[in-house]
Amino acid sequence: MHGRPRKASNPEDEEASAAKAVKLRVLQSQFMSNHHDKMYNSLFFCYRNLMIGSVSFRLLIICCLLDVLGFWASSYTKEAIELSTKLLEINPEAYTAWNYRKLAVEDTLSRIESDPDLFKSVLDEELRVVESALKQNFKSYGAWHHRKWVLSKGHSSTGNELQLLDKFQRLDSRNFHAWNYRRFVVELTNRSKQDELQYTDDMISRDFSNYSAWHNRSVLLSSLLARNADGFVPNQKIPEEYRFVRDAIFTDEDDQSGWFYHLWLLDQTVNVETPLLTSSWPSHGSRVNLSGSGGLNDSSSKLPSFCSESGSFPLILYFDQDVGGVSSSTVTIDSELKGNEDLVWEPVSNKSSEVSCVWVTRLKYTSTEPQKEYKVKLRIGNSPGIVSSRGCNFSSPYEFVFTAHVHDNVEGSQEGIVSWTDGFSNWDAQSVDLKSLVTFDQLNAHMDLNWRQEAIAEEIDLFRLLSDSKIGKLTLARLLVAEAMISDDAIKGVNYKEILKLYNDLMALDSSHYQYYKDEHTVALLHTVTSSTESLSRHLFQYSDMNNSVCLRLNKLSLSRIASVEKLLFVQMLDLSHNELHSTEGLEAMQLLSYLNLSHNRIRSFSALDSLRHVKQLRVLDVSHNHIGKHSVDTTRYLCSSPLSNSEWTQDEAGRQMPSLATKYWDAYFVLRDLNLKQLDISGNVIAGDEFSSFVTQVVPKLVWLDGQKVRS
Amino acid sequence: MRRKVKVSPNRNFFSRSKLMSSTSSFFQMGQLAADKHVRYILMAEKEKEGIESVVMDHLRMNGAYWGLTTLDLLEKLGTVSEDEVVSWVMTCQHESGGFAGNTGHDPHVLYTLSAVQILALFDKLNILDVEKVSNVAGLQNKDGSFAGDMWGEIDTRRLLTTLLAANLDGGFGCTPGAESHAGQIFCCVGALAITGNLHHVDKDKLGWWLCERQVESGGLNGRPKKLPDVCYSWWVLSSLIMIDRVHWIDKAKLVKFILDSQDLDNGGISDRPNDAVDIFHTYFGIAGLSLLEYPGVKAIDPAYALPVDVINRIIFTK
Incomplete structure (x- = not known):
């Protein structure tokens, strides 16, 4: 019961209420005994809506009427129809009576099809009943629905509908039934959107604090601007709208009605619908050093290099919005590197999705001819097919070139522990050009x-x-x-x-x-931080223990979320320790990332690390001293890919062997089994302990270091 | 025999003192009168003579779901007779497979959902003929997609149509073009969550609109410039949790608003402080406190509106 004051009941009220209850119970029993096939599926609505009606006294009258009405009977008598009219004028919520009228009208119309005048008069009578019902309860779903039903029969004049609505909307300007009905009538009568826009003008002028009118205005303007209606060009309309909403915001700055409209206008001002390429790795004109899993053989070299166990490196495209259709036909690659004829582009997002703002493919390289340089040229969008999720085409073909320098392959792999404290050297600005920082300036x-x-x-x-x-x-x-x-x-x-x-x-x-x-x-x-080479290089280091990997240290900045990732695609090692992060959302774009430090943050669950599943290169992860296991509510429960979000899944060997632990630690199970970790730190979390450690070592068979201890030799 | 409820990894948090910093602030503002609410629910369940119970006779199944879930959240499900409830629920099932709101009434998808939820609470889903029930659910439009989903049946095409209806504020209305409303947003976000489609939502935009539903008193409203109401502690809060933006509101203030809406004399929770209590708002109040990690209240799943341990038991052990 909404808005009914809590008050101590007095004996008289209780007595009266009890008496009503007894009567009502008798009536209900009568209904139940009358219950037969004909009234199927309407009785509930009737009861429910009786309940919603405010005064129980009214209920009694209605019940009596219904009973007398006998509208469960099979013929639609004039008397019964009149009774339903009376009933609905008292309680418009009585769905069953509306249903009854619909059946009766259908029945009548089938007999008088040849007489359009009679046809119209039957429907007009329905409109009249609805109108008087609405006077009783303006918020009745049943009454509004009945009116739509009558109008959709197509024989009624629609001329009065907007006048009637206007009358009601003056009484309650936020009533969404009326606004919905209004949109229905406008559609039905092909009323011009310009006229409707004028109507929101009037409503807002009368009361600027009408969020419903602002909302409708945004819907109308979007449509008018999208189809370039006469006089509706953004460079004129949007500035006008700024001036229009200004009055609302400046009259009462606490009134939220104008806030969301202003934000919507701002979106219209800076956002382009056409998808654009924001950045890539490798970037245009850059030089990439590639080596085998052992790294560069020239240990004195300060060059950071990308090493891969699989003999391939990622090619990353970052768009300003989600797009689909990135493929070997929409992105062509001219490469001297052999064996890359049939490249497969994949969206960096959940499996079920075919759109993403980040797309990746992997280029193969072999060091049969050591020290050789290979040119790679990409052309994006030469043939159509890249489309935003709103259906806009990528329409600005773009091409860029980079050089891949393949170094001697050195056998062996690195099994040492990464400490995050030693082995860092200062950034050598000469060794690496930060071309990747220059994002494509396509927008302007x-x-x-x-x-x-x-x-x-x-x-x-x-x-x-x-x-x-x-x-x-x-x-x-x-x-x-x-x-x-x-x-x-x-x-x-x-x-x-x-x-x-x-x-x-x-x-x-x-x-x-x-x-x-x-x-x-x-x-x-x-x-x-990422706006210039200067500011970024203050946070850049090279990790000499691991091939001079490019390390970005953004620790102790009290960061609470991840952003500007499009400028950090080149980073291989990322220190985000001692911040306030509660999720890794956004890091999935960093396809080169091999080492990640998230210690001393506010990660609450493994599901919050879901985005890391896309970072195939990740080998070292530190999530020590977070809040994993401490909270009963998991805010990333439905953002991660798991059986909860309807993902396909199968138990692997580890899951089959420990079904109860895989259920207990389900989020750790689903995230960790997709990562290829060699080193993991989880100490300092509530979840940490012997049971969890042994679970982890079974889920991640390749793990070498857990919490600083060697797991396997 | 009722299977013993599995303890989820997060459950033991209540018995630990890790959260003392925030719990101590909870206690300063007055406490949850859990015992009184339990008594209120048990009384309401037995009460069959009063005018309210008579007019609500047809939706007793909903009422039972609200009451029983609240009891489970307060770890008091054991106080009701499982056999009695389950056999009553089953008397409401019709030939078609659907459930009625009460014995003798017609089946409806809303009550079918509640019936299934009640059986899930008692770990009795095995007594259902799943195909039969989901056939009924499949016939329905809106609500059916939720009920049917317990078995992974949902029409995502319709969902994607709904998505195109996202508004200027990132929210959703009843139909494309209609104004955003918190109840409708919950339905859309919940449906997208359980089908793994949340990446289609503009989480920052929707999150800001939702977090601005918090008014000065700490309560949440359903649309701009409307009064706060305890039931929006559910609709708004669970939506914020599903899109991982719940940290954008002041949780302690909302806890206070819900606690202030308790009837400390007779138990139960109302829509706003000092209004009349009912079982619907009692349920949403306790469920809200659960989403706010109030000590002593079990965790509830934000999409299925059943305790997390019940959902985990169904989904991960199937």
């Missing part, structure tokens, strides 16, 4: 930037006036991010400083949503 080439920059600049100036309030600060931060997206580096730098400060302020100002601002702050911080 594809947009008419002027109006976008102007509109955003104007909004920024305005929202500075509101920057004492929560929504003022938040919108300003979002506007500055948007401006940075479509501006040059100088503006980017200035903006990000201010964005970081705004999110810091917000954490203090609106502590209920602290962690939301914290996450946004982290995104801005990572953007700043």
Whole structure:
């Protein structure tokens, strides 16, 4: 029962209530004894809706009426129809009576098909009943549905519908039944979307705090802009809309109605529908050193190299949104490397999905001719087929070239323990070019930037006036991010400083949503760190013990989520220890990653590490000192691929041998068995212990080091 | 014989003191009157004469599911007679395989779902003829997709159509074009979760809209500019959990709102503080506290709305 005050009942009320209960019970028994095939499936609705009706006194009347009505009978008598009218005017929720009327109308219409006037008058009577029922209860599903049903018969005039709606919508402007019915009528009568847009104008002018009207406006405008309707071009309409929503936000900054609309406008301003390539590895013009599993034989070399046990290296394409259709026909590769004729591109996402913003294929290399350099040329989008999940084509063909330098193959593999403390040398800027940092600047080439920059600049100036309030600060931060997206580096730098400060302020100002601002702050911080070679190289090291692997240390930055990964595709070793991360979502794009340190974070379960399953190169993982096993709620339970999310799965040998442990530690089981780990650290978690350790060593047969101890020789 | 409930790896957290920092703040704001709620539920179940129980007669199956799940979350399922409940549930099953809301009524997919959920609580799914029940579920539209899903049967094509209906705020309405509503969002997100399709959701956008449902009092509403209601502790909170954005709200404040909505004299929880209690809001209040990791309440699964140990038992041991 919603909104009914809690109060002590007095004896008289109780007595009255008990008396009603007795009467109602008698009536119900009558219904049950009348229950036969004809009334199949309607009685429940009747009862349920009786219950929803507010006053039990009314219930008694209705029940009596229903009984007298005898509408379970097989013929549709005039008397019965009149009774149903009376009933519905008292309680429009009585579904059964609406159903009865529908059957009766169908019956009548079948007999008078030849007489259009009579036909119309029957339907008009139905509309009249609905109208008076709606006066009784404006929120009745049954009444609105009956009206739709009558109108869909096609013989009623629809001219009065919008007037009637207008009357109701003035009484309750947020009623979603009315808004839904309105959209139905508009569709049915082919009323122009421009006229409907004008209607939202009127509703909003009457009360700017009408979220339903703002919502409908976004639906209408999206459609008008998408089909380039007369006068609906983004560079005119969007700036107009900014001015329109401004009044709402500035009149009452705590009123949420305008917030979401403003955010939607901002999306329309900076987002392009056409998918674009953001970055790749290897990047254009770069040189990649490849070696066998033993690494480079020239140990004095400072060159970082990519070693692979399988004799192949990944080729990564990172798009600005999810796309499908990346294949050997949409991406052509001219390569001097042999044996790469039939490349298979795979989306880096859950198995069930055929779209992803990250796509990867593996190029084979062999060192039969040592020290040789091979040129590889990629052409993306020459033939159509790459399509965003919204159905937009990748329409900007792009090509790039890199050089693969294949070194002598050295036998042997590395089994040593990675300590994360020793063996690091400072970044040698000479040894590696950070070309991968230069992401493709396709965005700017594809947009008419002027109006976008102007509109955003104007909004920024305005929202500075509101920057004492929560929504003022938040919108300003979002506007500055948007401006940075479509501006040059100088503006980017200035903006990000201010964005970081705004999110810091917000954490203090609106502590209920602290962690939301914290996450946004982290995104801005990572953007700043990765914005230039200079800033990034402060965090870069080389790990000499492992082929001078490129190591990025982003430890102790109080990061709460992962971002800017598209600029970090070249990283082989990543130190994220001593942060506030609770998930690895985003790391799946880092296909070169072999060593990952997540110790001292807030990982709550193994399911939060699901994205690592896509990182086929990962050999060393440190998740010590996290919160695994400490919480009863797993927030990544349905984001990871497991039987819970309907994934195909089969028990492997380890699972069959320990069914109860595989159930108890199901998320560890599903994540770890797909990883090819040699070293794992899990100490300092609630889950850690002898039982779990022995479980892990069986699920990951190739494991060499567990919590610093050698598992197998 | 009732099989002993398996203890999930996370369950033992309640007996440990690791969470003391947050539990101590829970205790400062008043406690969950668990015993009173248990008594309220048991009373409500027995009460068959009052006006409310008479008008709700037809949906006793729903009521039983709400009450029994709440009891299980409070580790008190043992206080009801399993045989009595199970045999009553089975008397409601029809030839077609579907279940009615009460003895003598017609079958409906809503009650079929509740009946199946109740049998799952007691680990009695084995007494069902699965094919028969899922046939009934398969005939239904909206709700059937949920009920049918216990056996992995769901029409993902329809789901993907729904996805195209994502709104300006990242949420979902009843039909494409309709305004976002937290109840409808739960249904969409839940359905996407159990079919492994959550990657289609814009988690940040939807998450911000959902976390802004929290109002000053700590409670959650279902649409912008509406009053908070304890039942949205379920619809909004479980959606936030499924998309891993629940950390964006102030959980301690929401716990306080739910605890403030308890009837400390007679047990039960209402939609808002000082309103009349009912079994529906008692269930959603306790389920909400479970999602908030309130000490002493068992973990509930955010998509199936049954205790995690029950779901794990069904899914991982099938």
